[in-house]
Amino acid sequence: MTGTYAHAAGFYSGDRPRIVTSRFEHADSYSLERYLATGGYQGLRKALARPATDVHDEVKKATVLGRGGAGFPAGTKWGLTPEGVFPRYLVVNGDESEPGTYKDRLLMERDPHQLIEGCVIACYAAGLSQCFLYIRGEMAHAQERVAAALNEAYAAGYVGKNILGSKFSVDVVLHWGAGAYVVGEETALIESLEGNRGMPRLKPPFFPAAIGLYGKPTIVNNVETLSNLPWILTNGAEAYTAIGTATSPGTRMVAVSGHVKRPGVYEIINGTTTFRDLIYGDDFCQGIRNGNELKAFVPGGGSAPWFTPDQLDIPFEGPQAGAAGSMLGSGAIMVMDHTTDIPAAALTLTRFYAHESCGKCTPCREGGTWLERILRRVVDGKGTDADLQQLIEVGTSICPGDFPHASSTRLGLAAVPFPYKMTTICFVGPSAYTPVHSALTLFPEEFEARVTKRTHIPVTAVGVGE
Amino acid sequence: MSTTESHDEATAVDPNAVNITINGRSVSAVKGEMIIAAADRTADFIPRFCYHPRMKPVGMCRQCLVEVEGPRGPMMVVSCMTPVADGQVVRTDTDQVKQAQEGVLELLLANHPLDCPVCDKGGECPLQDQAFSHGPGESRYVEEKRHYEKPIPISDLVFLDRERCILCDRCTRFANEVAGDPLISFTHRGNNTQVLTFPDEPFASYFSGNTVQICPVGALTAQPYRFKARPWDLEERESTCTTCSVGCRIAVQSSRDELVRYQGVDSDPVNWGWLCDRGRFNFQSVSSDDRVTTPHVRDGQTLVETTWVDALSRAAQLISSASGKVALLGGARGTNEDAWAWAQLADLAKFKMRDAQMGDGLPARVFSYPQATIDAACSAPTIILLAPDLKEELPVLYLRVRDAVEKGRSRIVEITSHDSGLTKYAWKSVHHEPGHQLDAVRATLADTDIAAQLAKGPVVVIAGRSSLAESEANIMAALDTIVGSVAHVSVLPALRRGNVRGALSVGLAPTDGNDATHILKSAVTGDIECLVLLGSDPLSDHPDADLVRRAFASVRNIIAVDMFMNQSVQSASVVLPAAAFGEKNGTTTNLEGRVTNVAQKVTPRGTSRPDWMIAIELAHALGRDIPLTRVEEVQAHMMTSIPQMQTENVAVALRRNGIVVPTVASAASSAAVTPVGTRNSYEFRLVSGRKLYDKATGTTASRSLVNLADSAAVYVHPQDLERIGKSDGASVRVSSSSGAIALPVHASSAVVRGTAFVPFNLAGADVRELIRHDQAVTDVRIEGI
Amino acid sequence: MSRLNDANVALAKEIIARYPRPKSALIPLLHLSQEQNGYITNDAMAHLAELVGVTSAEVYGTASFYEMFKFEPVGKYVINICGTLSCALMGSEELLHRAEHKLGVKAGGTTPDGLITLEHAECQAACTEAPCLQVNYRYRFRVTPADVDSLIHDLRAGKLSDEIPAHGTLAKVRQHIPADRGVGAVAPEAATTAPAWFDGKAAL
Structure with a gap:
């Protein structure tokens, strides 16, 4: 029980290429000295020796998929800013708070210069006037490390005026939040950075690339996404695409937590590593704790529909996870063994999203809390079968139509592919329903065993005159 | 809407026109318009709570979900934030839409209290109405509802019941976006979100009443209306507010023959549905116990009640005995018909002088400049402010000008001796000491940046009496210079009283420069023996208190036509009780010359009667006949006698947006500017x-x-x-x-x-x-x- | 005395100057204010409103949205015990009960001596180190009930005051942009042309 990472070895065990975690083995991985000694700021130097459009093309060629959850290629995203409209801003999304996820925090704490170099390269390539590095409020240590690194980088001429003595100048401003999950959503992040309540804006029209910070074109990139850039500029896009698959090149960081023997954050090869590799592989989590059986796992952060052992052999790649009824999101797997109380597990996630609703959209604000209250009643053994039906009904008001879920041989269910329809602006509302739906669909018996059967509840009369 | 306009619509091909289908029927729309706005022109009503046509959409209540055909099948979108596109196929009637709308409504009702029977909004409540038309018909929410302290005052005029609030962001958006007074905000988060002011800092906005009107539930209630009436007991007529000269359109509502509420009506060229709180809530004065409801005549030191016959004959006697040395002051607070009838009387009885203003405005020759409308001002690249603080004097004009600036259509160049509500929106503020307007204007026009800005297109000068502690000649000289040297310039007069432009147009403008100040001076010198005060209070309103006191002391008799025993009326020999706004029909003319109707909704208090009727009766008592008995006849005669008010325009004027009627004014120059000395530095x-x-x-x-x-x-x-x-x-x-x-x-x-x-x-x-x-x-x- | 003190006003001005619009500095300034006073007072919000040029209601609207800002005094140490899935799977509920028992307050409460506030928190981004908690946003990983006991003991004994600053102080290191190195923020309306260096040619 200390501030260090007992299982640090988990980050880099095995013989795999490392792109963003290559310095994690060094105790002083965060220092400028170590960074420079390990090839740091070489990518930037190479970039500045080329015209900006060249650098942009190189990143496009590398097809760096956004690591925040949506998986949109960064180079393409930069190209969406309207021609000739300035100023343009870079906003770095370091507001990592998706349950199960914590790779960005490590990148900020352990290799802040890599991130800063990535920011500066992105600003150069896309003609961005200023960079705001938004770190989650609760991550005091990450804020300290990034602040110290920025101070070093400014002093050494890697950020600020005339970077590396060139004509290129850009500021990187450290910004920090104050505790609101929804601010991880890019339009909410922009609202928050403007000093407002972090409530998402509707896309369209508020696609940040066109109408972002202060209404100006804005690129919002995830910390891990940007941390790839120094390597790409140093080694070239070809070296990058040689790793992983054609549609998902490079590596990505995945946090595996819950009932596994060796939970940890692993840098894996994109596209080919399967969930079985991750949960059972020797280089990774080495199986379920105490030799228990796997019951279910959340494959892509708390918002993702759940998988069961049936889906273990699916590779960690977006389209395949989507077809199987879920998504990869931010790169986080939460594993539940056979001792898990499924309704109670679902409740922790539903409570999270209900609590984190910004309050803007009616279905999320009202529906999330309603779901939580019904589910709480069921978990406490005070629910009825009408409550189970009501969970579905409330969920349907948030996500009308068929809701995605995994297949189940045990129950004879076919998969419904991702995504869902939604009556809300962002994914917080649907995410309150997702664990309820997954748990109810894949483990109906655990709910039925907990509720009292009633034939009919005259619902219209209840509540009147309260 | 004139016939010319519909002609244009039929023939011109609008490059922005698009066609969409809603539920299989073709609807024409304009690029940039949202689906919900297009649907509002059809029979397919899309339910909504946060959407308001005069504010930026936020898409947060999620009630207006519809389906739009997309490349991958129908997509569910919010119709308040989805723009129309040519060929777009919209459905508002599918099972999925119905399910989504019912679902959202059920969720909105989840925490909404069932206190409709004691809620002011009950009966006119969008939530109640749409729960019936688009709701699930039953609530399955059995959990404990949110609880907050029941209504809390958020200002002197507005109460907030957070339990009823459905968090649609209308009031908060209004405060921030329309009024520019972000004194209420969402606070807290998620299911605990609520609207609040900052602790101990009230929602002290001049426009707070609008939030009550646009609240889609009974969360915001207005103190003057709380528990006054139920919507089904209300009767209403559309009218025009005459509190100031903006001329906002309103619905005058009464219950049991008492005015209980004014609601803003959306007139596109004027007020966009907004009202200031003063205009909205001063209906209370109409039923005030302080109203003068019977005629009074002087008996020694006191005024005693009498009959109309007696009072009118006394008044006639006083006028006759003054042998033409009679002057009329006022008329700018009534209708055009009132002013016209009194002008007829003044002509017949050969009053020596008349003025509808109180020495606190600008001379009527301000109408001789090219005239601008509010719309023209708010679409001009440059607005020059040479005016009093619009936020204080003409609040809804302030909203329009602020909107023009905020939306990037106009820039303000303000020439002023005192910061105004618009100063923070001004592109340039040029400060000067009173008396140095002309120097300030010359310096302003000589500035190269400003000159380049003025060259960008039409320039509208909003001109009015910016300070009552200096001569209007200072303003007029500055205005002359601007009009004389700037191209494409026009003037929007920032006049003071509700119908000052109308009164000056229909016959109550001073002749030969004999304005209010001159009338008072003539009273002092004995050239005026009888003063007729037509809804005016020079003792309170004329800037020179000493002059008015001396005039009142010298004049032999005063005849006052008024609703209240104000300071000036108390000096009268005869007091004739006048009907108030809401108690009479007629027309009014706003500051841009727009003629619209004002409507009677309640019976005049006591024996009070409209000014026009008093004029006719007084003429009769004077042995002169104005052969008119009904306001419609007065109106018809007025409109025929004034070339600009053609008879066929009457019908137009009685519709919502009215019609702009040019004002004839002499361009005679006013008094020469007195050279202004240098201020002693101790002063x-x-x-x-x-x-x-x-x-x-x-x-x-x-x-x-x-x-x-x-x-x-x-x-x-x-x-x-x-x-x-x-x-x-x-x-x-x-x-x-x-x-x-x-x-x-x-x-x-x-x-x-x-x-x-x-x-x-x-x-x-x-x-x-x-x-x-x-x-x-x-x-x-x-x-x- | 809850307006920012002179030193913090100077710091606030430095922070504001980094942003193209002053209101952007609001959250960092609220943190600064909380660092000075331990929580956010009405006077502080009114002062920040002046500094960034908005109304107090707008400051309150923003501040109350975010979990970390406290509007009532809290303990010198705020313990946040995570209760989201990964921590729940690894037994965080027991930690919370243990802490409640040990401190004699329920989650959300502060010990009578004003030393410790206990909170139930949502995911703190340390899921592989579950169950975890934070004390004034400083992590403790793989916490056992016995760890909770010793943590509370150490806090009470003042043993951790070097490692953990009083509630309100977040990062102990601040960003400082040297005057000769910073580019400076420009209002978005005043920078509508491409940056000079963005000219199609290599920068070096």
Whole structure:
């Protein structure tokens, strides 16, 4: 029980290429000295020796998929800013708070210069006037490390005026939040950075690339996404695409937590590593704790529909996870063994999203809390079968139509592919329903065993005159 | 809408026109328009709560979900934020849409209390209505609802019940986006989100009543209307507010023959549905117990009640015995018909002089410049402000101008002696000492940046009497210079009283320069023996208090037509009780010359009657006949006798947006500008302007508004306060060559150094004691007491 | 005395100057204010409103949205015990009960001596180190009930005051942009052309 990472070895065990975690083995991985000694700021130097459009093309060629959850290629995203409209801003999304996820925090704490170099390269390539590095409020240590690194980088001429003595100048401003999950959503992040309540804006029209910070074109990139850039500029896009698959090149960081023997954050090869590799592989989590059986796992952060052992052999790649009824999101797997109380597990996630609703959209604000209250009643053994039906009904008001879920041989269910329809602006509302739906669909018996059967509840009369 | 406009619509091909289908029927729409707006022109009503056509959409209530055909099948979108596109296929009637809308409505009702029977909104509540039309028909929410302290006052006029609030962001958006007073905000988060003010900082906005009107539930209620009536007991007529000269369209509502509420009506060229709180809530004055409801005549020191016959014959006698030395002051608070009938009477009875203004406006020749409408001003690249504080005097014009700036259509160049509500929106603010307008204008026009801005297209000057402590000649000289040297310039007169433009247009403009000040001077010299006050109170309103006192002391008789026993009326020999706004029909003319109707909704109090009727009866008592008995006849005669008001326009004027009628005005130049001397550096140059809430009878007789007015004080720049060595709030003596008053002093950075600002017509010391009509500016000393 | 003190006003001005619009500095300034006073007072919000040029209601609207801002005094140490899935799977509920028992307050409460506030928190981004908690946003990983006991003991004994600053102080290191190295923020309306260096040619 200390501030260090007992299982640090988990980050880099095995013989795999490392792109963003290559310095994690060094105790002083965060220092400028170590960074420079390990090839740091070489990518930037190479970039500045080329015209900006060249650098942009190189990143496009590398097809760096956004690591925040949506998986949109960064180079393409930069190209969406309207021609000739300035100023343009870079906003770095370091507001990592998706349950199960914590790779960005490590990148900020352990290799802040890599991130800063990535920011500066992105600003150069896309003609961005200023960079705001938004770190989650609760991550005091990450804020300290990034602040110290920025101070070093400014002093050494890697950020600020005339970077590396060139004509290129850009500021990187450290910004920090104050505790609101929804601010991880890019339009909410922009609202928050403007000093407002972090409530998402509707896309369209508020696609940040066109109408972002202060209404100006804005690129919002995830910390891990940007941390790839120094390597790409140093080694070239070809070296990058040689790793992983054609549609998902490079590596990505995945946090595996819950009932596994060796939970940890692993840098894996994109596209080919399967969930079985991750949960059972020797280089990774080495199986379920105490030799228990796997019951279910959340494959892509708390918002993702759940998988069961049936889906273990699916590779960690977006389209395949989507077809199987879920998504990869931010790169986080939460594993539940056979001792898990499924309704109670679902409740922790539903409570999270209900609590984190910004309050803007009616279905999320009202529906999330309603779901939580019904589910709480069921978990406490005070629910009825009408409550189970009501969970579905409330969920349907948030996500009308068929809701995605995994297949189940045990129950004879076919998969419904991702995504869902939604009556809300962002994914917080649907995410309150997702664990309820997954748990109810894949483990109906655990709910039925907990509720009292009633034939009919005259619902219209209840509540009147309260 | 005129016939020419519909002709244009039929023939011109609009490059922005698109066609969409809604539920299989073709609908024409304009690029940039949202689906919900297009659907509002069809029979397919899309339910909504957060959407309001006059505010930016936020898409947060999620009630207006519809399906739009997309490349991957139908997509569910919010129709308030999805723009139309040519060929778009919209469905509002599918099972999925119905399910989504019912689902959202059920969720909105989840925490909404079932207190409709005791809620002001019940019966006119969008939530109630749409729960019936688009709701699930039952609630399955059995959990405990959210609880908050039941209604809390968020200002003197508005109460907030957070339990009823559905968090649609209409009030908060209005406060921020429309009014520019973000004093209410969403606070907290998620299911605990609520609307609140900052602790102990009320929602003190001049426009707060609008939030009550646009609240889609009964969360916001107006103190003057709470529990007054139920919607099904209300009767209403559309009318025009005449509190100031903007002429906002309103619905006048009554219950049991008593006015209970005004609601803003959306008139596109004028008020967009908004009202200021003074205009909205001063209906209370109509049913005030202080109304004069019977005629009075003087019996020695007191005024005693009498009959109309007696009062009219006494009045006729006084007019006859004055042998033509009669002058009429006022008429700007009534209808066009009132003013016209009194002008007829003045002609018939050969009144010597007349003026609808009180020496506190600009001369009628301001209408001889090219005239601008509100719309023209708010679409002009440049607005020059040479005017009083629009936020205080013409609040809804302030909203329109602010909108023009915020939306990037216009830039303001403000030439002023005192910061105004629009100063923070101004592109350039040029400050000058009173009397130096002309220098300021010349310097402004010579500035290359400003010259380039003025060359961008039409320039509209909003011109009015920016300070009552100086001569109007200062403003007119500056205005002449602007109009004479700027291309594509037009003027929007920022006039004071509701129908001053109408009254001046239909026959109550002074002739031969014999304006109110001249009338009062003539009274002092004995050239006027009888003063007729037509809804006017010179003792309170004319800037030179001493002049009015002397005039009142010299004049033999005063005949007053009024609703209240104001200070001036108390000096009258005959008092004829007048019907109030809401008690009579007619037309009014706003500051841009737009003629619209005003409507009678309730019976006149007591035996009071409309001014026009009193004029006709008085003419009769004078042995002169104005052969008209109904207001429609008066109106028809008025419109025929004024070439600009063609008879066929009557019908148009009675519709919502009315019609702009050109005003004929002589271009005779007014008095020459008196050269203004240099201010002695120990003195301050006085500026006096009006506040929205002052001692005006409409405000003081409305119990909800009367306490909103400040009391008199003098404001100086913080550094000047330091210079005179006084602390904020200290009592000081302010003296000019004509008088002295004692009042507290405050520091204000809105005041230009070297000047002193004293608001006009507030309770306490009267600034008019310092002002002389024959001095171009007023210099004062400020000393400790 | 809850307006920012002179030193913090200077710091606030430095922070504001980094942003193209002053209101952007609001959250960092609220943190600064909380660092000074331990929580956010009405006077502080009114002062920040002046500094960034908005109304107090707008400051309150923003501040109350975010979990970390406290509007009532809290303990010198705020313990946040995570209760989201990964921590729940690894037994965080027991930690919370243990802490409640040990401190004699329920989650959300502060010990009578004003030393410790206990909170139930949502995911703190340390899921592989579950169950975890934070004390004034400083992590403790793989916490056992016995760890909770010793943590509370150490806090009470003042043993951790070097490692963990009083509630309100977040990062102990601040960003400082040297005047000669910073580019400076420009209002978005005043920078509508491409940056000079963005000219199609290599920068070096």
